[in-house]
Amino acid sequence: MTRDRIDVHAHYAGGVVAQRLRDTALAGGFRVSPWSVDAALAFVDRHDIATQILSLPLEWLPTTGPADAVRTARLVNEAYAELISAHPGRFGAFATLPMNSVDAALAEVEHALDTLTLDGVVLGTNTSGKYFGHPFLEPILAELGRRKTPIFVHPAECPHIDVLGFGRPSSVIEFPLDTARTMTNAIYSGVFQRYPTLTVILAHAGGALPSLGWRIAEHARVKRGPDDADIGPGHVGEALRNVYYDTALAGNPHSLLPTLQVTTPDHVLFGTDWPAAPEATVHRNNENLVSFQEVADSDLSGVDRANAVRLFPRLGPRARPLSD
Numbered sequence: 001m002t003r004d005r006i007d008v009h010a011h012y013a014g015g016v017v018a019q020r021l022r023d024t025a026l027a028g029g030f031r032v033s034p035w036s037v038d039a040a041l042a043f044v045d046r047h048d049i050a051t052q053i054l055s056l057p058l059e060w061l062p063t064t065g066p067a068d069a070v071r072t073a074r075l076v077n078e079a080y081a082e083l084i085s086a087h088p089g090r091f092g093a094f095a096t097l098p099m100n101s102v103d104a105a106l107a108e109v110e111h112a113l114d115t116l117t118l119d120g121v122v123l124g125t126n127t128s129g130k131y132f133g134h135p136f137l138e139p140i141l142a143e144l145g146r147r148k149t150p151i152f153v154h155p156a157e158c159p160h161i162d163v164l165g166f167g168r169p170s171s172v173i174e175f176p177l178d179t180a181r182t183m184t185n186a187i188y189s190g191v192f193q194r195y196p197t198l199t200v201i202l203a204h205a206g207g208a209l210p211s212l213g214w215r216i217a218e219h220a221r222v223k224r225g226p227d228d229a230d231i232g233p234g235h236v237g238e239a240l241r242n243v244y245y246d247t248a249l250a251g252n253p254h255s256l257l258p259t260l261q262v263t264t265p266d267h268v269l270f271g272t273d274w275p276a277a278p279e280a281t282v283h284r285n286n287e288n289l290v291s292f293q294e295v296a297d298s299d300l301s302g303v304d305r306a307n308a309v310r311l312f313p314r315l316g317p318r319a320r321p322l323s324d
Contacts, residue, residue, distance in 0.1 A: 004049075005270050006050060006270060007051065008308055009271025011273070012054040012076065014037070016076060041087070043279065050315070053120075055096075060156075073098040080095070089317065122154055124156030131182040132186035132191055152201045153200055201245075201246060202245050213236075216240075218233060245268050247268065247303065251288045256292055270303055
């Protein structure tokens with residue numbers, strides 16, 4: 001048996017992150033299991049994973065202000081670079097950005113990608129209530145589109161969760177809905193017209209987005225907002241087809257059947273959501289994925305590894321056998 005899979009959805013909770021989370025929960029109202037390099041390597045070996053691409057949206061962490069946000073993002077990204085250097089081929093990382101200002105975010109993009117050579121960036125579905133399509137995010141998306149940098153879009157806490165959440169963890173339904181919310185706004189506000197080279201990976205198979213795909217496309221000809229871009233169903237379909245969807249908490253027919261109605265198997269990537277998702281849940285999700293009849297063996301191989309290698313070519317060489 002060899003380590004083969006590339007896990008594009010795994011969270012980092014070491015170093016400064018562990019310190020910040022000692023007395024608080026992550027966004028969404030749940031806590032992650034204690035994280036260490038040894039625990040992560042043991043986990044990936046148990047699940048035939050060659051590489052985990054780690055991420056943590058800064059929105060998940062308590063910070064005391066703009067300067068602390070900048071410092072925290074830099075500490076997290078430098079920890080990623082050290083981890084990748086110490087364990088070649090076993091880890092990658094989506095850079096954490098301080099989203100308190102455009103200048104701060106762009107400065108960290110430059111440092112994380114050019115100096116630390118991380119694999120991409122993670123953005124929350126919203127930043128303090130600013131969704132994709134909001135003017136605040138435009139310079140950041142423009143730069144990431146120019147660079148063709150993979151953007152991992154992970155749910156963040158909806159600013160109206162006190163009203164919408166009914167006291168339940170956001171991860172039950174609000175996270176999937178916030179993914180659909182930000183992507184719909186991105187499409188309708190013309191983000192993918194302005195930045196056609198954006199490379200977007202959506203957590204949890206896009207949440208509720210794929211199952212609403214036809215409805216969102218049809219409304220592009222039925223009724224749009226007064227400030228929306230001039231788009232039609234064809235543009236909506238193209239946008240949904242071109243983004244990538246990971247299988248974290250979504251390796252089952254309920255999620256994958258709608259996903260494969262809006263895109264093709266070569267745009268589906270393997271993900272676990274560990275350690276935010278308990279290992280028993282990860283195991284059940286992986287079993288569902290392997291037994292999903294609508295994906296042929298060749299397509300499943302692509303989901304496990306080849307599709308991610310196209311986005312992250314440095315991860316192309318295969319890992320050594322587990323016995324090594």
